[in-house]
Amino acid sequence: MALHTIGRRVFDMLDANIRFIKHRQLDVSAPQRENMLLEIRESTRSEYVLKPLEIRRAAYTGS
Incomplete structure (x- = not known):
């Protein structure tokens, strides 16, 4: 998942919770x-x- 997509999802989640x-x-x-x-x-x-x-x-180090 692209970093900007993750950032957008985090922002949307925070925004919804703060509005609530x-x-x-x-x-x-x-x-x-x-x-x-x-x-x-x-x-x-x-x-x-x-x-x-x-x-x-973990994927990078193989653990």
Whole structure:
């Protein structure tokens, strides 16, 4: 998958989650909202950045 495609998917996912949280902002306090955004960013980074890097590294090193 091309890097720009992965970047676009990550951006779309973050954007959708942030819009969802902002929509629910009356139900969630500011600190809770910040925690939710941090969790989304970390899970997105893990799923779309770190995992593919680990897979490529394993393929390159043959492990």
